[in-house]
Structure formats: structure tokens, C-alpha cells
Amino acid sequence: MIRLHVTPDLAPNAAVAPTLDQSRYLTQVMRLKLGDALLVFNGRDGEWRCVIAEILKKGVILRVEDQVRPQAFGPDLDLIVAVVKKSRVETIVEKAAELGAKRVRLTVTQRTNVEHVRLDRLDAIAIEAAEQTGRLDVPTIDDPQRLATLLDDWDPARRLMFCDETGGAPVASAVTQPGPWAILIGPEGGFAPEERERLRGLPFTTAVSLGPRILRADTAAIAAMTLWQAAVGDWER
Numbered sequence: 001m002i003r004l005h006v007t008p009d010l011a012p013n014a015a016v017a018p019t020l021d022q023s024r025y026l027t028q029v030m031r032l033k034l035g036d037a038l039l040v041f042n043g044r045d046g047e048w049r050c051v052i053a054e055i056l057k058k059g060v061i062l063r064v065e066d067q068v069r070p071q072a073f074g075p076d077l078d079l080i081v082a083v084v085k086k087s088r089v090e091t092i093v094e095k096a097a098e099l100g101a102k103r104v105r106l107t108v109t110q111r112t113n114v115e116h117v118r119l120d121r122l123d124a125i126a127i128e129a130a131e132q133t134g135r136l137d138v139p140t141i142d143d144p145q146r147l148a149t150l151l152d153d154w155d156p157a158r159r160l161m162f163c164d165e166t167g168g169a170p171v172a173s174a175v176t177q178p179g180p181w182a183i184l185i186g187p188e189g190g191f192a193p194e195e196r197e198r199l200r201g202l203p204f205t206t207a208v209s210l211g212p213r214i215l216r217a218d219t220a221a222i223a224a225m226t227l228w229q230a231a232v233g234d235w236e237r
């Protein structure tokens with residue numbers, strides 16, 4: 001069944017207006033008619049069955065019927081990625097949503113040479129991916145922040161899986177502790193020696209290797225999230 005992410009609160013009999021684009025998708029692309037059912041979620045109230053109650057020029061109105069699943073969240077995993085070129089960042093955001101990351105934090109490192117991102121576009125990609133996967137929340141995407149600032153403000157309860165292209169421990173043996181984690185992926189130019197030194201010296205960091213080949217940032221992000229999920233994530237369920 002069609003799944004849509006909406007922003008309003010969801011409760012029995014609530015009337016919900018999706019965006020104009022979503023309305024067009026429902027009536028023009030999927031050809032839904034009055035009374036047809038779909039699923040909606042907002043990241044707070046679980047998943048609900050809705051029906052199309054009105055079709056207006058300005059969009060459709062949905063009537064919320066009953067809850068299908070209560071709200072649930074995936075594992076507490078942040079993905080921190082250096083800003084790389086647009087198409088790769090877009091892939092990374094989509095795959096982070098599919099692979100169950102809770103938050104994507106963009107970062108600017110010494111060798112990052114792209115600084116501009118369109119957060120609205122990245123949010124839309126995260127929402128579409130979340131709709132498709134069946135997850136009940138949407139990963140948040142943070143504005144780019146300097147790596148040094150991000151590390152200065154680090155919450156030490158969160159462990160950092162630092163993907164170091166110069167080598168590190170295998171993920172399966174180094175990542176065994178449950179709890180909040182973040183994965184860090186560098187830019188195409190890799191990390192500068194001072195950055196690597198600082199990262200390796202932090203008490204919450206575990207430096208890991210993703211094998212003997214150098215991966216592109218998008219591939220590295222996907223591989224790292226996969227290994228993390230298999231080690232301490234929710235793939236056992």
C-alpha cells in the first residue's frame with residue numbers, strides 16, 4: 001500500500017492535508033479515488049490507515065482511520081559524512097535512510113572542497129526513502145559543521161566508528177558495544193594527518209578499516225553502515 005510521510009498530528013478521525021505534490025502523486029500518478037486507502041506516518045504517532053475524504057483543486061484531504069503500528073525507532077546511529085559532490089551526498093542520504101541511520105550530519109574537513117548543500121532537497125530524499133522502506137521515522141539531516149567543532153561538542157556517551165582509509169581494526173572485532181554510535185566518513189581527499197591524529201586520540205573513537213581497497217565516500221558509507229548494522233544494529237530481528 002502507498003505510504004506517505006506527513007507533518008500534522010495523527011489521531012482517529014483527524015483530517016490531514018498532504019502537500020500539493022503528494023496530492024498530485026496520489027490522484028494523478030497513483031490514480032487513487034475517493035474512499036481509497038493509504039498509510040501515513042509522521043515520525044511521532046506511528047503508522048495509520050487513512051482514506052481519501054475529499055479531492056479538491058488545492059489537494060486532497062485524508063481522513064485518519066486507525067493505527068496500524070505504534071511509533072517505533074531504529075538503532076541510535078548517526079552517519080557523519082564530509083560533504084562530497086552533490087550526487088554522492090544524495091546517494092549517501094538515501095542509503096542512510098534505507099540502512100536505518102537516525103541522523104545524517106554533514107561535516108567540513110580540511111580536505112573538503114564542496115561546501116554547498118541543498119538541505120531541502122536532501123530532506124525530500126530522506127523522506128522518500130523512509131516512505132519506501134517502511135520505517136516509522138525519517139532521518140534528520142544537519143547543516144554542514146566543521147569537523148573540529150563537531151568533535152569539540154561531542155557527547156562522550158556516543159562511540160565513534162572512524163573509517164580510516166589508512167587502516168584500522170576490522171569492524172566485527174572492534175564494534176561490539178551496544179548503545180549510541182556514529183560512523184565517520186571522510187571526503188574524497190581523505191583525512192589530513194592532524195585530523196587523523198586527533199580522531200585516533202579521542203577516548204570515544206574506534207578506528208576501523210573497510211578492507212584493503214580505497215572506497216569512494218558513498219560506497220564507504222554504505223559498507224560501514226552495513227557492517228555496523230550486522231555488528232550491533234537491528235539486523236538480528
Ligand code: SAH
Nearest residue numbers: 163164165185186188189190210214215220
Ligand atoms: N583520497 C583518499 C581516500 C578517501 S575515500 C586516499 O586515496 O587515501 C573517502 C573516505 O571513505 C575515507 O576518508 C574513509 O572515511 C572512507 N574509506 C574509504 N575506503 C576505506 C577503507 N578501505 N577503510 C576505511 N575507510 C575507508
